[in-house]
Amino acid sequence: MDHHFDIAIIGLGCAGSHIALELLQQCPDIKLVVIDNAPTVLHKKWSYWEKDSGKWDHMTLKKWNYGLFKSAQGIIELDMNPYVYKT
Structure with a gap:
């Protein structure tokens, strides 16, 4: 064949x-x-950065508009606008 x-x-x-x-x-x-x-890909989860809304928003489980950096000296919140982290 x-x-x-x-x-x-x-x-x-x-x-x-x-x-x-x-x-x-x-x-x-x-x-x-x-x-x-x-054996299957039905239960896989992917996370990715995207600018604003996108093609897979109807399947998004959670999204974050900011990042968080923690250290012994304190916490810094990072504004990621216009990017969104999605799962």
């Missing part, structure tokens, strides 16, 4: 899944194979 694919994506983590979705939307005729040995 002869298999030919235009692109192979190794690993369906955050980056691999985003690339696969974008490729399939922008190039619907592309032959794409994804290789991942995980």
Whole structure:
């Protein structure tokens, strides 16, 4: 059996899944194979920085608009505007 694919994506983590979705939307005729040995990806959680709102907001579990740095000398709250950290 002869298999030919235009692109192979190794690993369906955050980056691999985003690339696969974008490729399939922008190039619907592309032959794409994804290789991942995980039994399921349904329970994976990804966190990422994004400017303002985005494509995956409907799936966001939690988001933060600031960062917190703690040390023995005290706490510094960091305003990340316009970026948001999302899970």
